[in-house]
Amino acid sequence: MSKRKITILAVLLLVSFGPYYIYQNIIYKDARDINNEKSILTISAHNLENQYAQNSSQADSKYLNKTIEIEGIVTEVTDSSMVIDGKVFCKMNQTVKKNFTDKPINIKGRCIGFDDLFEIVKLDQCSIQQH
Structure with missing residues (x-):
């Protein structure tokens, strides 16, 4: 040639x-598989929400788009989400049973930020680690 x-x-x-x-x-x-990622820390829902309420930009630099574990008491459950301590909204990967209400839980998910309107921290791709 x-x-x-x-x-x-x-x-x-x-x-x-x-x-x-x-x-x-x-x-x-x-897409990231949050369920198989190692979390960077475990924090209570109350402490996480306090950090966002005090300084949202500083909390974003620590937690935004990071895999974290949340500990607390389940205050609200729908078929696809949970609210922990009334402070953290968790969009779940799988359907959730209603029998978790008022029970301690540990949930792993990706932090997607703070909702100023509802004053709640949001996580997505969440999975239950222990209850």
């Missing part, structure tokens, strides 16, 4: 597979 044909073939391969490579390795990334 001549150098010209090799160059044309290389350019065609680059044009054909370049966008696929960019999509797979740069744009599309696998």
